[in-house]
Amino acid sequence: MTPQHFDQQLLGRRRVRAASGEPADFLLRRVAEDLADRLTLVQRQFSAIADLATPTDALREALAARGLAPVVATEAVETLAHRRATPVVVAAPDMLPFSDASRDLVVSALGLQFVDDLPGAFVQVRRALKPDGLFLAAMAGGDTLTELRQAFAEAESEVDGGLSPRVAPFADVRDIGALLQRAGFALPVTDTDRVVVRYGDVFALMRDLRAMGATNPLRDRRRVPLRRRTLLRMAEIYHDRFADPDGRIRATFQIITLSGWAPHESQQKPLKPGSAKARLADALKAIEIPAGEKPGG
Template sequence: MQQTAMLRTGYRLLTRPLRTPTTNHAARLLYSTAPPPPPAGSKTIPATFQVFNRETKRLQKERAASNTEQSRQVDYVKDEVAFRVVDRLLDIKREFKEVVELGSGCGHIAKHVDTDMMKKLIMCDMSETMLNRDKDVEYEVPVERRIVDEENLPFPENSLECVVSSLSMHWINDLPGAMIQIQRSLKPDGVFIAGLFGGDTLFELRTSLQLAELDREGGISPRISPMADSRDLGSLLSRAGFTLTTVDVDEVTVNYPSAIELMEDLRAMGESNAVINRRGLLKRDTMMAAAAIYKEMYGNPDGTVPATFQILYMIGWKPSPTQNKPLERGTAKHSLKDRLEDEGSASTPKSE
């Protein structure tokens, strides 16, 4: 047992995603979104039906954080994505007095920020145990912890300079409504930066579980929670009232000894399935079949199996009269066509 635990720890340390994306571990796509006009008469978006059981998700996070040692061993994905969210925050040459983090967990973003970026970080999470897991850890930036549900924000309108979130918003039922609340709570020219799991996350596990259930149980059920699509986020940001919006995508791949260890780590992260109409526990026979299918379809030559985490990043600003705005159509003083033709003629070698 001790040897197995050491092997699993070694796999995690050796295969955790690098901060600098590489060809094998990350691919980045960029979408620049032009905001369409908001819905006529109101910013309110019709309420959506409930997909996730928020109380179940809170209890999953509570149980995960109650085992402090095991919980810390599986921080690798959340720490990495938090680093990349902070990297995007660094692109904003501004010092914030306070930054609010939604779905902070134990403090993944707090590990990567300093006093040159902000004077205070307000960590908000619906799980009290997860929020206080590392309460004895000292960070460079002073932190304040608050128990907050991301679906019901307590912040007054026009009160915040910056809101960030890392790997939390994919569990929100009403994502458009949450974005509207965030936009309203920001001051003019305030910024919102978030990273969340995308629809292609764990596609290998999803496919393997579906095939195994179909073979062993004669049907399939939602074992992997549905995630957002990158093509939808830009329009959601714009409908919520954000401007200067940007969405980009990372794919982080982590190798595991088998699908069993992957599912165990997801449970220890508090990232288990929380869909309302999910089935009960996965049968052992089905689980072993899924692990065999996973290895057969996606296994690496060294015997490990890859797990893909698709991360969607979004940035949006609250409108302000002081923001830069694009010039009106037809006001350009130079033609791009003429410029390209000039460069083309300059690069063409002259015949002797």
């Protein structure tokens, strides 16, 4: 059975609460624009597009602005689905409502970092794609909010004598590449970007996280309120370790962008062992040393 790291019902309630207030969607919109720009560089026409679990319409709007429409989107929370500007399909991100080989493009912007069964979600995306279909997504990486994680860990060790999980364990970029391969994608590619946002203090950062609906959704979180003393000590540590000379603090958001293609016979394939027409030493203009000899002997 897949380990359950995230409390999906709690996450849904927090997203609903966040949607009723002033949004903090600057990061999502940045990621959506980046994904849409990447797609304009792909020499391909996409007619059956799915937006998987992007929290708002930001990605669909960015795609439409570049002539990539229509897009069928999914949303895990029914209440939020009814608030979308255009209709969406209510479905969890690891339960795709699409038939096999029915999409030629699946995209997702910051909708997969809270999925417990990420390998299973990738497999379902692979099945939903037509041959030579593209999967392009962006999700929060393991260095996201590293400053907040470190400050909380040190404060709780000092004040409470132990640690409580407070920041989600986001995926590592190397693991994502391996998962794409395991799911059967061809030509998998991952890259990473770090977005550093500056705040007046850590409490402004925490307000933005609440406005994103991204505060602690971990099942193993401590179920008692955070002590004021612990919170204030965390703020002190954060400022001491991660403030710039002007007093503003830094918060890192690591964005992993991943892509993979459903296999097709037209795609490039690695050469079979022994099929090379030229030697590597010749190509590099290197001096070849026979086995058993030492350089300079």
